[in-house]
Amino acid sequence: MTDLPTTTERKLGLVIDLDTCVGCHACVISCKGWNTENYGAPLSDQNPYGADPSGTFLNRIHSYEVQPEAGAAQLVHFPKSCLHCEDAPCVTVCPTGASYKRVEDGIVLVNESDCIGCGLCAWACPYGAREMDQAEGVMKKCTLCIDRIYNGNLPEVDRVPACVRTCPAGARHFGDLGDPDSDVSRLVAERGGMDLMPEQGTKPVNKYLPPRPRDTVEEEIDILAPLLAPVTEEPGGFLGWLDRALDALPGGKS
Amino acid sequence: MHPAPSVIIFTTLSGLGFGLLFFLGLGLPDVSGWIAFTFFFIAYALAVGGLMSSAFHLGHPERALKAFTQWRTSWLSREACFSVAALVVMGVFALGAVFFDAQWRVLGVIGAVLSLITVYTTSMIYTQMKTVPRWNTQLTPLLYLTISLAGGALLAGQESLAPWLLALAGGVQIAWWMRGDGAFAASGTDMASATGLGHGKVRSFEPPHTGTNYLLREFVYVIGRKHALKIRGIALALGYALPILLMVLPLDSIALKHAFAGLAVVSHLGGIAASRWLFFAEAEHVVGLYYGKR
Numbered sequence: 001m002t003d004l005p006t007t008t009e010r011k012l013g014l015v016i017d018l019d020t021c022v023g024c025h026a027c028v029i030s031c032k033g034w035n036t037e038n039y040g041a042p043l044s045d046q047n048p049y050g051a052d053p054s055g056t057f058l059n060r061i062h063s064y065e066v067q068p069e070a071g072a073a074q075l076v077h078f079p080k081s082c083l084h085c086e087d088a089p090c091v092t093v094c095p096t097g098a099s100y101k102r103v104e105d106g107i108v109l110v111n112e113s114d115c116i117g118c119g120l121c122a123w124a125c126p127y128g129a130r131e132m133d134q135a136e137g138v139m140k141k142c143t144l145c146i147d148r149i150y151n152g153n154l155p156e157v158d159r160v161p162a163c164v165r166t167c168p169a170g171a172r173h174f175g176d177l178g179d180p181d182s183d184v185s186r187l188v189a190e191r192g193g194m195d196l197m198p199e200q201g202t203k204p205v206n207k208y209l210p211p212r213p214r215d216t217v218e219e220e221i222d223i224l225a226p227l228l229a230p231v232t233e234e235p236g237g238f239l240g241w242l243d244r245a246l247d248a249l250p251g252g253k254s
Numbered sequence: 255m256h257p258a259p260s261v262i263i264f265t266t267l268s269g270l271g272f273g274l275l276f277f278l279g280l281g282l283p284d285v286s287g288w289i290a291f292t293f294f295f296i297a298y299a300l301a302v303g304g305l306m307s308s309a310f311h312l313g314h315p316e317r318a319l320k321a322f323t324q325w326r327t328s329w330l331s332r333e334a335c336f337s338v339a340a341l342v343v344m345g346v347f348a349l350g351a352v353f354f355d356a357q358w359r360v361l362g363v364i365g366a367v368l369s370l371i372t373v374y375t376t377s378m379i380y381t382q383m384k385t386v387p388r389w390n391t392q393l394t395p396l397l398y399l400t401i402s403l404a405g406g407a408l409l410a411g412q413e414s415l416a417p418w419l420l421a422l423a424g425g426v427q428i429a430w431w432m433r434g435d436g437a438f439a440a441s442g443t444d445m446a447s448a449t450g451l452g453h454g455k456v457r458s459f460e461p462p463h464t465g466t467n468y469l470l471r472e473f474v475y476v477i478g479r480k481h482a483l484k485i486r487g488i489a490l491a492l493g494y495a496l497p498i499l500l501m502v503l504p505l506d507s508i509a510l511k512h513a514f515a516g517l518a519v520v521s522h523l524g525g526i527a528a529s530r531w532l533f534f535a536e537a538e539h540v541v542g543l544y545y546g547k548r
Contacts (some may be wrong), residue, residue, distance in 0.1 A: 002327045018451075028462070053465045060462035062544055064445075068454035075459060076451055080544065089384065095331035096320035114320055117313015119472065120330055123255075126385045126443070128469040128541035137313025194450040197540065199442045200384055208450055 002094045004087065008106035011178030012144055013084050013205035014164065015187055019212045020171035023063055023077030027163035027172060031059040031081070031142075034162035039147040040112050044135035056133045058082070058142045059163055066211075076211055079172070081163070082129035082142035083196065083204035084108050090121035090130060090141075098139075106178070106205060107146060112138045126200045149174075177205050255386065256475045257534035264308035265376060266527045268337075269398060271300025272369040273406020275344050279366030281357055282410055290351040296409065298341070305337060329382055333375035340368035373402040380533075387441035388434040388537045393426065400426045401493075401526055408497060408519055417498045420522075424494030427529060431486060438538050438548065448543040458546025473539035474547045482536055485528055493525020 035058055036042040045055035059081040066074045084101075088108050091099045098114035099121050101107070110121075117137040122130040130141045145161035148154060158165060164172040175184035184207075187193070193207030235243050274297040278285075285293055309315045322338075324331040344365035350356040377398035380389040400423035407416040446452035478485070497518035505511045538548045 002324045004327075054463075054467050056468065057462070060467075062458065062462055063460040064449055064451060065457045065459040066451045066454040067457070074454070076449075078449060080462075092327040093330065093379075093382065095324050095328045095334065096317065097324050098320075114317065115314065116317045116321060118311070118321075118330065119313075120328075120379070122468075122472065123383055123539070124385060126448075126540045128473070128544060131468045132313060132472075134468070139313075196450055197443055197447050199447055200540070210450060210453075 002091050002097050002099060004091055004101055005103045008086075008102065008178065009104050010176045011084075011086070011106040011205045012149070012175070013106070013177045013184075013207070014081070014144075014161070015173040015175070015177070015184045015193060015207050015209060016079050017171040017173070017191075017209040018076050018078060019209060020169050021061075021077040021079060022169045022171070023061055024168065025061050026166050026168060027079060028057060028059050028061055030162040030166035032057060034145060034148070035140075035143070039143055040110075041133055041136040041138055041140070043140060044133050046134050054134075056131045056140050058129075058131070058140060060128075072214065074211060074214060079163075080127060080129070080196075081206075082108060082144075083127060083202070083206040084142075084144065086203035086205060087201060089124040089126075089200075089202060093120045093124045095120070107144050108141070109143055109146070110139050110141055112136075115139050126197050126202065127204075144174075177207065255534045255537040255539060256472050257531050258311050260307050260311040262527060262530045262534065264304040265398075265533075266304070266523065266530050267300045267307070268304030268376065269373055269402040270405040270409065270523065270526070271297050271302070271304060272337075272340065272373050273402035273404070274409045275301065275340065275369040275406070276366045276403065277406050277410035277412060278351075279344060279347060279362035279364075279369065281359065281362060282412055282415075284357060286351050286355045286357075288352075290348065293410070294344075294348040294352065297344075301337070301341065329375055329378040333372065333379060336368060336372040336375050340365060340372045343368055370399065370402070373398055385540050386537045387437035387443070387540070389533075390441075391430075391433060391437070393430045393433055397423075397426050397430045401529075404494075405519075405522055405526065408501070408515075408522055411515065413501060417501045420494050420498050420501075424490060427490070427494070434536070441540070443540045443543065445543050445546070448540065458544075461545055469541055470545065470547075474542045474545060475535055476547075478535055482532060485532055489525045489529040489532065491525065492521045493529055494522075496525075497522045 032043055043056040047053050048055060059079060062078040062080060064076045064078055066076055084107055088101055091101050091108060095118065096114045096116055098111045100109060102109065115138040117132060119132055121139055122132060130139050133140050148161060149159050151159060160174045164174045173184050173187060175182045177184055179185060188207045191209040193209050195204050196208060278293055278297060309318055312318065321331055321334045325335050343361060347358055347361045347365050350358045374395055377395040381394040383389050404419035404423040407419045445456040449456055500514045500518040503514065542548050
């Protein structure tokens, strides 16, 4: 049923470090690769090598420029995927019960054989986390790699979402955000992890760690800089003579 | 929001059809036999035609029956249930009126109420979307209901009632537009809250992909926005003003009266379709903020 559970036993989710992400898009590729080859309908592309390519992705990386009141602008790479919200609006709008939130771990999933492809859940999601697959006509979303995290056939180190496993910068962390003593919860507490669009009332499980303040760029680049200032502002010598000579030519001073 | 033709046709025609069913259920006009058949045929053609059209925008229409199951939380599911209930009850009522010259009044009133509730459930599908501030207001159900009642009265030939209901719907329409224009700014959702990067001015530096995607096609529809004001004028003139004028003109000839009433219906339908196009095309989804767009 599309009733949301009042509580879930665990709150599995991601913590994404905006300070560390280098914007390499490796997580986008590993996500697309894993989720095309495993659980559910493949993530299709339309016209992938043509003039107007587009496709289904469960994870997209934006880049933002932040210009503070004073100081240098910052570039922040911003991975965005399903936040597995506690109060997930995408689940309750579903007319067929295809969308649901699991009681045991809080993961929001789509049962693709029940999905009629009405698209209403994507309308209800403020984060753009759900995308309708154009080839399959069903809604696709992040599963938190449910077929990896509980997969006994994989080595233990691989039992994390593909995006987390692949991130070369260590900017993505996976764990139980319902347990205040878990590594991810402690990270959120230490670094002031935040919700996206808190005013939408979705209570996201995934948290974002804000970028740390950058080292300030001094106005004076080097203590020797004053000594390197130009010694004269007016041309002298040969250039001075040339300047005066050209000015003396008919046509006036320039 | 992308103004999908299937959804515009659906909300326009079904709203009108269920509005007509509302008046027929109340016995306004009190008809039987062939005249009743004609009225009910028009109402069902509009209501069912609209519902069929809405099925075209589904990815998997063959699974549509599943949509009757989640009425506890989903307005779309409630709409499916109430529309079928209204159509079945009014169908039985229509059988009585057409074949037995009977007005089963209790059944008619129940059907009328179910028809209005169906329109209400349609409007709530949009109203519930916090992600689209322009829709997220109690004025949206009021708009859908008054338009449905006005159109229904027009089609049911309620000469005295229709102009007043049209004027009322037109008033709600203007109020809805005026509130909607400031809705996004008033919602409190902006690029700072979307990204959590409120320590400075946030600008989208680079989108995730060089091409477009489902989200941009579905939620960031900007074509025709520059003409919005003109289309509002057309919607107001055709949807409300002209039908009122055509209804209140003092005419002696019955034939001319019928011709003008028919013209009023066509004009109303065109105006409401324009208004519905704007309903979607002007609606801005908050996800656009992630792309630095509205």
